[in-house]
Amino acid sequence: MSNDQVRARDIVRSLPGIVRKFPTIARGYYYYAVKDQNRELTLGTLIERNAERHGDRPAVLFDDRAISWSEFNGWANRIAHFFQNQGLTKGDAIAVFLENRPELLAVVAGAAKLGVACAMLNTSQKGKVLEHSINLIEPKMVVVGEELLASFDGVKDGLKTGHPDPFLFMADINTLNAFGEAPEGFTNMAERVSTFNSGNPALLDPPRMGDTAIYLFTSGTTGLPKAAPGSHRKFVKAYGGFGMMSLAMEPEDVLYCTLPLYHGTALLVCWGSVLAGGSAIAIRRKFSASAFWDDVRRYRATTFGYVGELCRYLLNQPASEQDRNHRLSKMIGNGLRPSIWREFKERFGIDTVAELYASSEGNIGFSNFFNMDNTVGFSTAPYKLVKFHDGTRDPIRDKKGFMQEVGKGEPGLLIGEITKKWSFEGYTQKEATEKSILRDAFKKGDAWFNTGDVLKEIGCRHLQFVDRMGDTYRWKGENVSTNEVENIIDGSGMVEEAIVYGVEIPNTNGKAGMVTLVPHSNGSEFDVNKLFAYLHANLPPYAIPVFVRVTRAIEKTGTFKYRKVDIQKAGYSLERENDEVFAWLPRTKGYTQLTSELFADIDGGKVNF
Known part of the structure; x- marks a missing residue:
């Protein structure tokens, strides 16, 4: 048997720990399994419950700022009253375009209290992809952070909204009662919100568990991003299943989250787990391997949210005597590869790896409830x-x-x-x-x-x-739609045909994007870095193909389907005659043509992607 096998005796060994936290597990299963979609059990009511029980304890930590549960609930209430004043009601939707900061959580919480759903826009998106994502929802209003104004201004004129003053500005100032100055065409949201009262809203028709709380954008299987509705029930299931059953979160726990909050792993799994314990979530704008452990010690974090790529980056940091100088004992997320699982636990002293499998839109999830190695766990779903x-x-x-x-x-x-x-x-x-x-x-x-x-x-x-499989691959912790990238490349006017797929690179997680393309035969020489500039302007960095193969023709079947499997097998090798292969190397601003020496370095794992 391989070392990756889960045996009955392994499960039995975990039972004493399960028995010790059985009351928490039993409560968790109650929330995980609750079925009544009409119950007034929502994201808003979970927050209000924590404000009552743990009002003085921290709810959100960010930089040097600590926001208690009582303060956070009051803030969310003021936002709810503001949206109510703007005419928003249960069933409406807004779009949220903010990087990781407390304002994002407060906006989602405030909207949730009214039954207004938040479309969580990917902050890496721009151009046609961003415009498409927003128009899928046709939100009444859009909340835009100062840090993302440049990207938003590029699509603002093409948006379909349903409000006379749809654009809300949120200054990038991490200070209480500092509002900044809104640009022309935007309402200064923080300034307006400050004028409303902080009491829980009283509603004749409050939101219910089955109502939509958020929209998460996913590449799905084909085409441009799709919007997957997430009900309040998904927060409740995460609250019970992950926060109680998997992690047994307590008020003293702090979960450190550097994952983007537009992702289900961060917003549903990590924040849902924090809600269950009356714990605190410590957030950072973007992941930094060099700052990670300093932040963990600074916030006294006991838990962190991960994707596999993040863990690999941490392992790649030089070993240090400080590697175990922290309070972290639990981690929750997905994509931790078996090849680094035990090494990561042993080096950093992690006891519990709550690996999970789920998707934003899916009806099935798995959780590593028994804390076994190298598994996403099991599921009670069929x-x-x-x-x-x-x-x-x-x-x-x-x-x-x-x-x-x-x-x-x-x-x-x-x-x-x-x-x-x-x-x-x-x-x-x-x-x-x-x-x-x-x-x-x-x-x-x-x-x-x-x-x-x-x-x-x-x-x-x-x-x-x-x-x-198929039309998506995962790179840098993100799912990438091959069709989406192909459509963008087609729009460049530089290629006759292109096929996008994922290829494996040694010492990386997931698959890197690669495109095999046939340039337009219009008499002009193909400029691969002109293509790069176009891709950089229209795609988030993780979706830009790492490799480009320039060829004269792409082989097809008798029914005119691409022989995608054969193309993928060739990868970024230089074996195909007359082809040129280019790579986007780390810390460069364009493509570099592969030589046999550079190919050997990449294939030997010497280039740190």
Whole structure:
């Protein structure tokens, strides 16, 4: 058996710890499993409960600022009253374009108290992609941080909003009662909010657990970003499942979060866990490997939120006598590779790795409840691992049209059954939602959510993540849609055809983006760095292809489909005659042509991407 196997005796060894925290686990399961969508159990009520029980304890830590639960609740209430004054009501939506700072959490909390949903815009987006994301929601108003004004100004004129004064400015000043000066065309939100009272809003029709609280943007499987609605129930499930059952959070705990709060892992999982304990969340604008442990000690953090790439960056830092000089004992997130799992725990003295598997829009999640190594844990939701066509996210069907489960221990496409209890909230676009549903999978009339991910069982119904399939790949902790990048490249006017995919680089997590393209034969020489400048202006950095293969033709099948698997296998090698391969090397501002020496350095893991 491999070291990645989960055995019954491993589960038994974990039981004493489970028994000790059983009351917390039992309460957590109550919240995780609660079904009544009409209950007045929402993000807003969870915050109000903490203000009552832990009013003087810190709720949010940021730089040198500490905000108590009582102060945070009052702030959220003033925001709720402001939105109410602007005519916003239950069922409306706003867009939030702020980097990680307390104002983001306060806006989400204030809107949630009214039943107004917040569309959490990816702060790396710009140009056509940002405009598309906002217009998917058609928000009544948009909250824009001073730090993102330049990106927003580029799309402002093309937005569809439903308010006479839709644009709200939030100054980038980390000081109480300092409002800054709003640019022309914007309302100074902080200044206006300060004039309202801090009491909990009294509503005739308050929000319910089944109402939409947030929209998270995901690349999905094809095309431009899709907006996935997240109900208050998702916060409640995270509150019980992660905060109580997995982490057993307490008021004394501090969770350090450098993940972007527009991501479900940060907003739902990390903040939801903090809410469960009446704990504090310490946030930072962006992750810094060099500042990480100083921040952890500064905030006296006991827990942190991660993606696998973040952990790899920390391991790559020089070993230090200070590596265990901290209070961290728990971590929660996803994507921690088996190759670094034990090394990370041992070097930094981490006891609990609450690895999870979930998606913003999906109906299925896994959690490493028993704290086993190298696993996303198990799920109480109905699921299957099925055979799939290589290079796609399409399941294989037999002669009768039904799917086939893989053998035990074999990688399979994960699908989750859609039932009344395990509903699929999907996307705002019905067509996109339907594309993610597999019908008549094992019997006529059944329906399953296609995760597009490949996992395998490693014992005791515990799964291990293997890979993303088909039209998405994961790089720098972000899911990237190949179709989205292809569409942007097509818009450059520089190529006849292009195909985008992910390739593995030694000593990295996920897959780096690569494009194989055929330049326009218009008589002018192809300028790869002109393409880079265009991509840099229209894509977030993680979505810009790391490698470019320039070729004369892209091979297709007899039905004019690209032979994507063959192209992926070639990767960034130099074996194909007449092709040129370029790489975006770390700390450079353009592409560099690969030589055999540079290829050897990259393939040997000597280039730190």
